[in-house]
Amino acid sequence: MPKPAHTTPQQIALLQSRNMSFRNIADAPHFLANISYYRLKGYWWEMQDDFVNHHFQNGSFFEDAIDLYNFDRHFRLIVFNAVERIEIALRTKLIYHLSLAHGSEWYLNPALFDKQKEFAMFVSKIYNDMGRSSEEFIVKHFQNHPTEHPESWKGLEVLTLGTLSKLYQNLKHQLPEKNTIAQEFGLNNQKHLASWLLAITVVRNIVAHHGRLWNRVVINKYDWPPTPKKPLLTYVPNNYQRRKIFPLLSAILYMNNQVSPGHSLKQELFNLFAQFPNVQLAKMGFPADWQNEPIWT
Template identity: 55%
Template sequence: MLFQQEELATHFLQNISYYRLKGYWWEMQSDKVNHLFNGNSYFESVIEFYNFDRHLRLVLFDAIERIEVALRTKLIYHLSLRYGPLCYTDATIFSDSLRQESIIERLISEIVRNKEQFILEHRVNHKGEPLEAWKALEVASFGTLSKLYKNLKHQLPEKSKIALEFGFNSHKDFSSFLEATTVLRNGIAHHSRLWNNNITIKYLWPKKIKKAPITYVPTNNQRAKLFPLFTLILYSLQYISPNSTIKDNFYKLLYQFPLVPTYKMGFPENWKTQPIWLY
């Protein structure tokens, strides 16, 4: 590996671990067994990729936060209105009662750990009483919300309503999207590499959606990279946060880091001409 300013490498390696950076230089090697690098492989490029990835995580975390908040709100609204304040404990609206017990146990543990004022006040003012959905689900993790949605009975009208409000005609497709987005969100929360990494969960590509975000159906191999899932995130934001600047922020990021290859994230050559990505 080459260095433009070798003294700066010491600084970076004292503050960013070797094995964290290794993921960004892995594909610079012509021989991954003997660790021989391609010509013109500079340490400074590794830092460029690392910094791009750090900012990319922030852009996507912003996007996923909007999806999480909207999902929480819609679950509370639709289920409470129809099935009452303790809807999340109503076994009649869930497909698998044992799974729902497990989800509720996880939710209770999240509530116990939470220090929000409205949770503390409930414990004092309503001692021993379960929390209403608008309190309990407000502190649920994205993973718990996703599992709760998936376990709703398929014939429940509210399940389809929520999916439609995110732009999905099929609750099965929407649930699959939520699972994949949860995995992505958890990776981001643990500062995992995005730029040249794989999506570790297989998910469905939605059928018959109102406005196809891209003009083709990505293969399973293509869905192992970020581009298709990022596309679906932008698609859902059109319905729940139509004035968001997520796409603008991503384009600004590319402008700031022009040497970062987008194909490592699964972006095809013509990605800027795809409907959702038109600028």
């Protein structure tokens, strides 16, 4: 049976009946009027001592959930900017290396790709995306050159990180350009780059849809390079550790170091952690001595 909807005062009363405390209950209606009860639920979930009846531990404060929500909001923005640099670099490198080696329409050449079914799906998708695109350079291309395919530097501009990642993954392993791109991201193995890109796409989509990133379980399995070109972590995270954001965040930082030297990602994160000292980084998979790991020193 569907649960009944509650007014804001009823939501506050429900939380109080479940042992939630308020430092300033007068502010609670404002927060609940602008951040849904259900969204905040993800931030107070671990405050419970009974997950069936949703009873809260003693000392659980509504304002702590709000702080955690605000931390996560800033955290997502920082991560989104870092992923954007990776997306732009990947697009640039694909266009540059493959166009010089195989011509400006290489992305439509089936001989360069392993799985032909995936290639056919990609071609269908890119033409759908270009057909829907309102970008002036795409519109003008089809106006001025109606019988010509757009060059890769036009066509790939309308693709998402997810499509670009799958495009890279499906390139034939024997292509030297595929290995060159991996090397330029600081990885010796193109398989590791493809795996990282697909996992980072999952994170990017969570952020783009304003989903909770704090304490998020990363469901997409990804590989880890045992010997990266530059110092990363002193250990190879196991599959359980990779379910938390810390290893993937370290990978995002590592890739930013290669493609955007001088970025402020690490300092932005340090500042955020200092601003919200009560946030338990361990819940995000940060080890106790994470600041001593090579990528973070």
